[in-house]
Amino acid sequence: MATRLTDYTLIGNSRAAALVSNTGFIDWCCLPEFDSPAVFAAILDKERGGYFSITPVGNYSSEQRYVPDSNVVETIFETATGKARLLDAFTAHTEEDKKRTLFPDHEVLRIVEGISGKISFKLEYAPGIYYGKSTPHLHDRKKFGIHFNWKEHIYTLLSTLPPGQLTLAENEPGKATAEFDVGPGEQVIFSFSYSNQSPAILPELKQTGLERMQQTISFWKNWIGKCRYDGLYKEEVKRSALALKLLTYAPSGAIIAAPTTSLPENPGGERNWDYRYCWLRDASFTIRALLKLGYEEEAHAYMNWILHATRLTRPKLQVVYSVFGHASLPEQILNWLKGYADSKPVRVGNGADKQFQLDVYGEVLDAVFTYSPLVKEFDRDSRRFVIGLGKIICENWNKPDNGIWEIRSSSLHHTHSKVMAWAGLDRLIKLIEKYNWPYAPLEKFRETAASIKNAIEDSGYNRELNSYTHELNGDKLDASLLVFPLVGYCEASSPRMISTIKLIEERLAENSLLYRYLNLEDGLCGKEGAFGICNFWLVENLARIGEIEKAMTLFDTIVKCAGLNGLLSEEIDPATYALWGNYPQGFTHIGLINAAYAINEVYHKAPVNHAYH
Amino acid sequence: MHITNLLLWGFAATLILTVLLSVSRPLGLTRMDLPFMLGTLFTSNRDNAPWLGFLAHLAMGWLFASIYVAAFESTGLQTWWFGAAIGLVHAAFVLTVGLQIMNYIHPRMARPYQGPTPTRQLEPPGFLALNYGSGTPLITLIGHLVYGGVLGGFYS
Numbered sequence A: 001m002a003t004r005l006t007d008y009t010l011i012g013n014s015r016a017a018a019l020v021s022n023t024g025f026i027d028w029c030c031l032p033e034f035d036s037p038a039v040f041a042a043i044l045d046k047e048r049g050g051y052f053s054i055t056p057v058g059n060y061s062s063e064q065r066y067v068p069d070s071n072v073v074e075t076i077f078e079t080a081t082g083k084a085r086l087l088d089a090f091t092a093h094t095e096e097d098k099k100r101t102l103f104p105d106h107e108v109l110r111i112v113e114g115i116s117g118k119i120s121f122k123l124e125y126a127p128g129i130y131y132g133k134s135t136p137h138l139h140d141r142k143k144f145g146i147h148f149n150w151k152e153h154i155y156t157l158l159s160t161l162p163p164g165q166l167t168l169a170e171n172e173p174g175k176a177t178a179e180f181d182v183g184p185g186e187q188v189i190f191s192f193s194y195s196n197q198s199p200a201i202l203p204e205l206k207q208t209g210l211e212r213m214q215q216t217i218s219f220w221k222n223w224i225g226k227c228r229y230d231g232l233y234k235e236e237v238k239r240s241a242l243a244l245k246l247l248t249y250a251p252s253g254a255i256i257a258a259p260t261t262s263l264p265e266n267p268g269g270e271r272n273w274d275y276r277y278c279w280l281r282d283a284s285f286t287i288r289a290l291l292k293l294g295y296e297e298e299a300h301a302y303m304n305w306i307l308h309a310t311r312l313t314r315p316k317l318q319v320v321y322s323v324f325g326h327a328s329l330p331e332q333i334l335n336w337l338k339g340y341a342d343s344k345p346v347r348v349g350n351g352a353d354k355q356f357q358l359d360v361y362g363e364v365l366d367a368v369f370t371y372s373p374l375v376k377e378f379d380r381d382s383r384r385f386v387i388g389l390g391k392i393i394c395e396n397w398n399k400p401d402n403g404i405w406e407i408r409s410s411s412l413h414h415t416h417s418k419v420m421a422w423a424g425l426d427r428l429i430k431l432i433e434k435y436n437w438p439y440a441p442l443e444k445f446r447e448t449a450a451s452i453k454n455a456i457e458d459s460g461y462n463r464e465l466n467s468y469t470h471e472l473n474g475d476k477l478d479a480s481l482l483v484f485p486l487v488g489y490c491e492a493s494s495p496r497m498i499s500t501i502k503l504i505e506e507r508l509a510e511n512s513l514l515y516r517y518l519n520l521e522d523g524l525c526g527k528e529g530a531f532g533i534c535n536f537w538l539v540e541n542l543a544r545i546g547e548i549e550k551a552m553t554l555f556d557t558i559v560k561c562a563g564l565n566g567l568l569s570e571e572i573d574p575a576t577y578a579l580w581g582n583y584p585q586g587f588t589h590i591g592l593i594n595a596a597y598a599i600n601e602v603y604h605k606a607p608v609n610h611a612y613h
Numbered sequence B: 001m002h003i004t005n006l007l008l009w010g011f012a013a014t015l016i017l018t019v020l021l022s023v024s025r026p027l028g029l030t031r032m033d034l035p036f037m038l039g040t041l042f043t044s045n046r047d048n049a050p051w052l053g054f055l056a057h058l059a060m061g062w063l064f065a066s067i068y069v070a071a072f073e074s075t076g077l078q079t080w081w082f083g084a085a086i087g088l089v090h091a092a093f094v095l096t097v098g099l100q101i102m103n104y105i106h107p108r109m110a111r112p113y114q115g116p117t118p119t120r121q122l123e124p125p126g127f128l129a130l131n132y133g134s135g136t137p138l139i140t141l142i143g144h145l146v147y148g149g150v151l152g153g154f155y156s
Helices: A095-100 A209-225 A234-246 A280-293 A296-312 A359-374 A380-396 A415-435 A442-459 A479-486 A495-508 A532-544 A548-561 A586-603 B003-024 B034-039 B049-075 B080-105 B127-132 B136-154
Strands: A008-012 A017-021 A025-030 A038-040 A051-056 A061-066 A073-078 A082-090 A106-117 A119-126 A146-150 A153-159 A176-182 A187-195
Touching: A008 A061, A008 A234, A017 A082, A051 A106, A082 A119, A082 A209, A106 A119, A106 A176, A106 A209, A119 A187, A176 A187, A187 A209, A209 A234, A234 A280, A234 A586, A280 A296, A280 A359, A280 A586, A296 A359, A296 A380, A359 A380, A359 A415, A380 A415, A380 A442, A415 A442, A415 A479, A479 A495, A479 A532, A495 A532, A532 A548, A532 A586, A548 A586, B003 B034, B003 B049, B003 B136, B034 B049, B049 B080, B049 B136, B080 B127, B080 B136, B127 B136
Parallel strands: A008 A082
Antiparallel strands: A008 A017, A017 A025, A025 A038, A025 A051, A051 A119, A061 A073, A073 A082, A082 A106, A106 A187, A119 A176, A146 A153, A153 A187
């Protein structure tokens, strides 16, 4: 049986990430970057994927959570003989710290520390090459660690165990094992490092290993200490901010959707996608969340990434890009992997790169507008870029598209896409007026925005249903309609929106949780779970129309689905409240942050800040 | 060494190289903008960076032209194909070493191992500058072949 997603916690360094289970297994880790081939992929195939485990021998119980205000994970093990803890982290340092010493490109530090009694531990290190396709040839270089290399990549496992205790398994190629005991106050340190230059940099452990862990904890505490939020659900918001930071790719400023691939949307299903890329769809909500939290540097970096990453496809935008703006992400199936909970196929790459999504133009323009208070004036290139987006909207707003949910089977006139097209022009008009940009076809933008709004109100609202609909002249609903008030298209309290919210709850909710759509043909087999961010959109709407208690109940319901670590995936099964889909999901956590802000504003009767009016 | 010819054809070759690189961006072949990268060495003002960078690029164009000319004088080969051959070496150097060095001296460029602190605005070029688009090595190569060919063909 597959380990539940809530039993995994994410560690990372804003360039790469790993999932650590509450049984001490690292079952997912791609190096050197988020979308590099996995070294440990047991989450997708326990036998072939590769893992790195440190677990007590015999029966034990365990509990896992983050060290408060950090991205360092603490797993407490208890056996009949004693208690111990395992600390796991990617080391994280400031750039100033990095100038003082040599350090490997990446280092995963694992520290076992006795608390009481005595516990015997067993270590198994079984990495895989290219998502477990082949087994590496491990070399025991004694005090210089267990070493293997693949192409230009060098991986080293070091420990503070006495020589000879960490050894290659005799009858199992590609595996190293160790057994050791820890008593109260005793520590054993392990370091799994990555370099791509020879000589590889081998981190020192005995003198400085603990110090690096402490520096890492301090780094995260300092970072989250800058969070400006101080309202209801503060801990959940801070955890979401820390998770979002782990999904940020520091060298380019990009933010990936999730650090995993092919975690299924339902057990045994085929809805398995690679989310280790950056979706422009997330842009406006992401920028808003970063600015609300006070992370202006991250907002600058993210906006800079948007302006640069899109250059290869300008003036058109793709749905999804790599962290360096690579526009082609060919999909490939890894047929040697069984998949999480036997859910095949396991995919890498993402075919959504070829889709047409009209809404992304609106989302990027909304992001630029939200970001604009941070800049005095946009440079010529950025001006040309955003005005170009407006022109694309004018040329394409009345064409069908794949929509926000990237439905592969059909192109439709999605009402949400039209609303985002309107929102894009609305923000662009405000930008042009604010900065007084010459030569921008302001009248054309105004006329088109008015035409789009007329089309939405005429054809995107079904008078028999008393609701906005999934597509123009349609009679079905989807949860993207909840976005309309959030992007300033209308007030949540407008009659049309109130009746839409009511109908969405009636038609799309099960056990208090909301699906993004039901009974829509998306060309795929099986059913998916309730969609994380849609529930948070509903929370925001409920808060804005004054149903604060209902909003808080729903918020609590979703938050309870997370484990002790507070992480949420893309989807939740309304029947079991189990998490499904790629994990943790940035979009869901962005939704949590924005929903908590909305609840807090209404709860404290603070003036509601609709930035668009 | 004919200084006037060096200055004239060094200028022309640099201009052609710059135009080739500039044209390849809107065509979606690369995102690499050498004048912008050079300009941001001196300023973070994105409106000023391109022209400051162009001046720096021009100066570097003359500097490299003097090296090409030294090779022409030394070998006695002042032909387009010999210039292009030096251009090939030049492009290989730029892609494998030059841009990598710039990555480490540029005050506003992220290092490949930077993080979790946010980037300093500019993305690192990566292996063969592929982070700026898969067409970058080809465009850089063509640009430098033309640069060398123009110098070799017209300098005498």
